[in-house]
Amino acid sequence: MQFLDVVIVGAGPAGIGMAIELGKVPGLEFGILERDRIGESFRRWPAQTRLITPSFNSSPFGLADLNAVDATTSPANFAGAEHLSGQQYANYLNFVAESAHLPIVCGCKVLEVNPDPEGGFHLVTELGELFTQFLIWACGEYQFPDLHPFPGAHWCRHYAHIEDWQVLENGPFIVIGGYESGLDSAINLVKLGYKVRLLVRKPTWDMPDIQDPSQILSPFTRERLREIESNDLLEIVFDANVVEVTRENDNVYRVHTADGRYWDVSQMPILGTGFVKGGGARQIRDLWEWNNEDHIVLSDVDESTNTPGLFLVGPQVRHDNRIYCFIYKFRQRFALIALQITQRLQLDVEWLESSKHGAWGPFGNSECCEGCEC
Numbered sequence: 001m002q003f004l005d006v007v008i009v010g011a012g013p014a015g016i017g018m019a020i021e022l023g024k025v026p027g028l029e030f031g032i033l034e035r036d037r038i039g040e041s042f043r044r045w046p047a048q049t050r051l052i053t054p055s056f057n058s059s060p061f062g063l064a065d066l067n068a069v070d071a072t073t074s075p076a077n078f079a080g081a082e083h084l085s086g087q088q089y090a091n092y093l094n095f096v097a098e099s100a101h102l103p104i105v106c107g108c109k110v111l112e113v114n115p116d117p118e119g120g121f122h123l124v125t126e127l128g129e130l131f132t133q134f135l136i137w138a139c140g141e142y143q144f145p146d147l148h149p150f151p152g153a154h155w156c157r158h159y160a161h162i163e164d165w166q167v168l169e170n171g172p173f174i175v176i177g178g179y180e181s182g183l184d185s186a187i188n189l190v191k192l193g194y195k196v197r198l199l200v201r202k203p204t205w206d207m208p209d210i211q212d213p214s215q216i217l218s219p220f221t222r223e224r225l226r227e228i229e230s231n232d233l234l235e236i237v238f239d240a241n242v243v244e245v246t247r248e249n250d251n252v253y254r255v256h257t258a259d260g261r262y263w264d265v266s267q268m269p270i271l272g273t274g275f276v277k278g279g280g281a282r283q284i285r286d287l288w289e290w291n292n293e294d295h296i297v298l299s300d301v302d303e304s305t306n307t308p309g310l311f312l313v314g315p316q317v318r319h320d321n322r323i324y325c326f327i328y329k330f331r332q333r334f335a336l337i338a339l340q341i342t343q344r345l346q347l348d349v350e351w352l353e354s355s356k357h358g359a360w361g362p363f364g365n366s367e368c369c370e371g372c373e374c
């Protein structure tokens, strides 16, 4: 049994970035537990997938690279690329972790979290037991795909289970879903010369009233779509609310929409329909409060509202209409959580001044800046 002040679960960008922030607190004893490898989700991306947010080394001029989790580093510089592949980004995370000597234990899945009535958490892991005063959950979404968005979805292949588009057998293909992963699937398949029918509810690339980049197709994907839009290999079907997939015989999968239309295809349809709400936070479902849209309710400082001492970092963090699903968004919350923990442990908070007004910006909301001049 080991005792720590803080344990972070998950070594993706949220866990690594959070750990960099905690590493600035003198005297804090913390560790990171990762069930697989650093950046595991990125290592599982399809080989052709690229980060949609561009990287550029803007930090010498006081503005961190959009995809950095340590403001002194730049994924663009590290990989020599503007849109990194999953492998390149995972290698960047590894480099950040090694350079900062972060205390990470890989191959250590957290199996159980038992809150202690006196405060703190008993963790049961694959490698033994551990007690921690504070717990930061950073388990992401990618490894928790929604495999059952409608009846018959088990006849489909989910985007998160594709390692490389090149290894799929001959098309034509049906892709279900009109957002980033659906479009990425369709674009890659068309580029390989396959016929693709893309079924979408609405054109996420043509919604001028929406400003939040988390709700509309990224410019990177729009640009790639434009390149193939006039290609005969691509057919986009709009208003397609898929409600079921059936297997008609050994060679035919049938995709049905709510309005009674259907399409047949000989290859398993591809699901670009997303991930389970709450993602990896569902592993400790009862330790969070969930709202009626199935999102996690958090305090102003990203703490669970029913389990004191448990914090959430990463793309599942939401506050009203603010969705922190990109790295450049959720990294703004790291210093806020680090400050909370530091104060509750009555440790020195001087380190914070540089973080609070540093490259990440003021915690991603306006309240934190009341009374100060930034």
Ligand SMILES: Cc1cc2nc3c(=O)[nH]c(=O)nc-3n(C[C@H](O)[C@H](O)[C@H](O)COP(=O)(O)OP(=O)(O)OC[C@H]3O[C@@H](n4cnc5c(N)ncnc54)[C@H](O)[C@@H]3O)c2cc1C
Pocket (backbone or CB within 6 Å): 009, 010, 011, 012, 013, 014, 015, 033, 034, 035, 036, 037, 038, 039, 040, 041, 042, 045, 049, 050, 051, 052, 053, 054, 108, 109, 110, 111, 138, 139, 140, 141, 142, 143, 180, 181, 280, 283, 313, 314, 315, 325, 326, 327, 328
């Ligand atoms: C195709 C695609 C493209 C994207 N492009 C961008 C982009 O361009 N820019 C951007 O900002 N965002 C992008 N995103 C979103 C971004 O990838 C996620 O927001 C980000 O990965 C979340 O980081 P994370 O650390 O929370 O989760 P993850 O990277 O998933 O890390 C979670 C880690 O937790 C580990 N874990 C899970 N459960 C346990 C457990 N019980 N015990 C121990 N370890 C555990 C996992 O193995 C994993 O390593 C994209 C997502 C996808 C799917």
